[in-house]
Amino acid sequence: MASIAKALNVSPMPVREAISRLMALGALTVVSGRSIGVPLLGARQLEDLRKVRCEVEASAVTWAVANRTAKFEAKLETLLKRMEEAESTGQVREFIHRNYEFHFAIYAQAGSELLLEIISTLWLRINPQFHLLQRHGHYKASNRQHRALYERICAGDAEGAVKTLREDIDSAYEVILKTLEERGSPSDYMLTR
Amino acid sequence: MASIAKALNVSPMPVREAISRLMALGALTVVSGRSIGVPLLGARQLEDLRKVRCEVEASAVTWAVANRTAKFEAKLETLLKRMEEAESTGQVREFIHRNYEFHFAIYAQAGSELLLEIISTLWLRINPQFHLLQRHGHYKASNRQHRALYERICAGDAEGAVKTLREDIDSAYEVILKTLEERGSPSDYMLTR
DNA sequence: ATTAAATATCTTTGATCAAAAGTCAAAAAA
DNA sequence: TTTTTTGACTTTTGATCAAAGATATTTAAT
Known part of the structure; x- marks a missing residue:
């Protein structure tokens, strides 16, 4: 998340909210509490x-x-x-x-x-x-x-x-x-x- | 948001994320940047x-x-x-x-x-x-x-x-x-x- | 008396920080 | 050689803070 924030030249906070919105839509998922990724579908x-x-x-x-x-x-x-x-x-x-x-x-x-x-x-x-x-x-x-x-x-x-x-x-x-x-x-x- | 946090005995941060998820789902909307409410449909x-x-x-x-x-x-x-x-x-x-x-x-x-x-x-x-x-x-x-x-x-x-x-x-x-x-x-x- | 403008207060939004949870690696033991 | 345990590091999650935006109220002017 910090890397995304740095890459986009914004603070981590807007990134957090964006990611939380994307998670609500099912576009992203937490991978074992450590990192975030695209849900791979079976x-x-x-x-x-x-x-x-x-x-x-x-x-x-x-x-x-x-x-x-x-x-x-x-x-x-x-x-x-x-x-x-x-x-x-x-x-x-x-x-x-x-x-x-x-x-x-x-x-x-x-x-x-x-x-x-x-x-x-x-x-x-x-x-x-x-x-x-x-x-x-x-x-x-x-x-x-x-x-x-x-x-x-x-x-x-x-x-x-x-x-x-x-x-x-x-x-x-x-x-x-x-x-x-x-x-x-x-x-x-x-x-x- | 602070009032919700106090009512639920949690810090404002989890409330923020919950609200941001609900907004992503269209269940809540920002009312003129000051407060949050249910979108009233026409x-x-x-x-x-x-x-x-x-x-x-x-x-x-x-x-x-x-x-x-x-x-x-x-x-x-x-x-x-x-x-x-x-x-x-x-x-x-x-x-x-x-x-x-x-x-x-x-x-x-x-x-x-x-x-x-x-x-x-x-x-x-x-x-x-x-x-x-x-x-x-x-x-x-x-x-x-x-x-x-x-x-x-x-x-x-x-x-x-x-x-x-x-x-x-x-x-x-x-x-x-x-x-x-x-x-x-x-x-x-x-x-x- | 009414309207407009300005000020003050309230509330979100962005930022920084601390703590907790988890993973990866290395080392030791079986 | 393999497995397990421990330690260190990375990364999210929760908290506090500051600033910016917006509204409401009050005051002044027409």
């Missing part, structure tokens, strides 16, 4: 996360389809193109950011502050897992699903959009689960870095 | 809460129906009877507690740690609104809906159970919204007590 917890994400984000997509506008669809298309470009040029970080923006553009269009908050918290927990297990290898499939999702949304086909979204979520989890069982079950917590 | 935010609760708790009920056991159903029936008794004898506090247990017995049966957490956070935000607007007057209707919900669950009728749950949630919000418009739009935040 297969069961990842499966739980997958199921809940499917339900919650399905609701968001359904509402977004109902609220769709021309400007909204244009934004999605822009992001989609940038993702496809990032894939072809192999820009991992760019792809990840646009993927985030694409999904949250949809969830924001649902028009529910609360639902957006819930989904943000879910992503806050799942994102580090992707980064720590570093397996970003399925962009082509991902982009195919994103385009299909975009088309279902523009067609006003909420049911089809939900189905496509579920496939997108599921395929990401297949990658994670495969990596997890390759590496075996690690310790309860994974430290930062 | 009609739009209450409506948002209602819609999101319907979606999320519907998922939980659906999963609970799939996971139902004899012991689970027995527990629901016990709680149901205690709620009906509390209604007939006018024990408000008792009814509120059993209502909480009844709902969360169902949500726990869904078997999802995450979903339970999400619903808990939603209830953490909505419960103070009920208490502050104090209108606990619709127990008879509520108990009718609870018994219907119980029967749909035991019958394995997930769709019917979801429909009943939605009615239960909706009728609670009708009471709140009616009270809110009677009182007019109050200040942004309502202090504790």
Whole structure:
């Protein structure tokens, strides 16, 4: 904590409060009273996360389809193109950011502050897992699903959009689960870095 | 904050952290940098809460129906009877507690740690609104809906159970919204007590 | 009499400090 | 060689303090 405070040129106190907030959100955990880290999720917890994400984000997509506008669809298309470009040029970080923006553009269009908050918290927990297990290898499939999702949304086909979204979520989890069982079950917590 | 610390016989520091965690969960808010209070929700935010609760708790009920056991159903029936008794004898506090247990017995049966957490956070935000607007007057209707919900669950009728749950949630919000418009739009935040 | 400004008091927020809890390593014993 | 115990060091957690921000009250002026 002292090192974080020094790195950010602030006193340890704001760092403490920030960390306590992140712990309340489930993004950080105390590792045996000595240090702080990202909670490493087991297969069961990842499966739980997958199921809940499917339900919650399905609701968001359904509402977004109902609220769709021309400007909204244009934004999605822009992001989609940038993702496809990032894939072809192999820009991992760019792809990840646009993927985030694409999904949250949809969830924001649902028009529910609360639902957006819930989904943000879910992503806050799942994102580090992707980064720590570093397996970003399925962009082509991902982009195919994103385009299909975009088309279902523009067609006003909420049911089809939900189905496509579920496939997108599921395929990401297949990658994670495969990596997890390759590496075996690690310790309860994974430290930062 | 000092008063809370004194009342609990602890130093102000643990109180600070507890409050910061509750703020992260949206259960408390800073009122103009001077004091802390329960966020008072407007009609739009209450409506948002209602819609999101319907979606999320519907998922939980659906999963609970799939996971139902004899012991689970027995527990629901016990709680149901205690709620009906509390209604007939006018024990408000008792009814509120059993209502909480009844709902969360169902949500726990869904078997999802995450979903339970999400619903808990939603209830953490909505419960103070009920208490502050104090209108606990619709127990008879509520108990009718609870018994219907119980029967749909035991019958394995997930769709019917979801429909009943939605009615239960909706009728609670009708009471709140009616009270809110009677009182007019109050200040942004309502202090504790 | 009412309104505006200034001052005083109250309360959070940031900082420094002390103490307690825990882990890692080293040394000794089996 | 391995295991256990002890000691030292690191790091959180609780406490006290100072400062900054905000509100309420009082006073003065219009």
